[in-house]
Amino acid sequence: MSSRKSAPIVALHAVSFATPDGRDLFTDIDIAFGHDRAGLVGGNGIGKSTLLRLIAGELTPRSGTVERSGRIGTLRQSVQVDDRAPVADLLGVAEALGRLERLAEGRGSLDDAAEADWTLESRLAIALANVGLAGLDPARRLASLSGGERTRVALAALLLDDPDLLLLDEPTNNLDADGRAAIARVLAGWKKGAIVVSHDRALLRGMDRIVELSGLGARAYGGGYDLYAERKAA
Template structure:
């Protein structure tokens, strides 16, 4: 699903609605800048607390807080590495510093984290902005693999071409179009042609009505003039 444009308030509202429905979200818009400024891949992927606690336990910690932090994620590090490898990021590890990553790698690691979280929805706002061609293609390939709900706000037509539904947000509200951007563009062209035809017809009808009104006024004026002249002639005859 795609929104071709949406202000940040709309994105926040969408996020709030999904949260109210107890949908697990793979991306919180408010956290994006924080994630990009994180210390390492583990933090960017959202597994740093569990991984840190797991390593403390491996070193001998028996603190209940560490066991609570791990929960059932005893294989979190291996699962992270598997996900990174599956998304062509296998050259990274949990300890890779975030500042060594390119912008595209940072965003792709955050996306890969959604697979770890098993989120119900993935929400992205202009995800391909400031990415080079290779990074954009890698992200597009990554999104194609996402198996659940996906909501993307984007003006990237190449990205929109890979989607299966376009939702247009305008001052008139939301309009949903099945198909990718090409199908959306075709549908909009048909709508615009129809609107122009309707407008032309309305203008033609308005001109015709205006002309008919003027002709009626002229006929009435001529009749009134003839009536006045006939009255004068009758008075003169007397």
């Protein structure tokens, strides 16, 4: 069990949410997420993805409040991209890399020099290596990447942004063994907060705690998936 400090990055107070047709998904949820890795589990349709969207501020609760004290980054279940675009676009660094290229070729402006991020290339190399895509050319077309590789590029973009809290919704869906291993490595080394919605028990075993979402609300269990399963069985 992790000894990480868990000062809240996000705290939900009496949060309730209903579907557009008026069906209650959950009511009066009180839970906080800090600098630990939480696996979010529960039955299909219970509202796990909705809860992530509430935490991210993309949805508004029917009642209650969501307090945030840090930056939040979200990895989607599916990554929608323009196949003709370069990898740099999905990474969000196309403009910054272009600025560095102009300066290196002696074509840069004073604005380029003032705004240049001289650490970007090294940070980008580290982020891509961390998701198992070391040496990937940012100029490469996204059309040449598999869906799993695009998901890993999107995760590298999150690592570059370095948010306080990662939200990962089924991150290992449709990934091969290398992709699943890359996600697990990133989370194992992540020192900030993370909330991971997943059915992947191998991934959930590495969490600091499991949060179960049900019709009764949200309940936290310290430790990874195996300890959670033991306690549920007991």
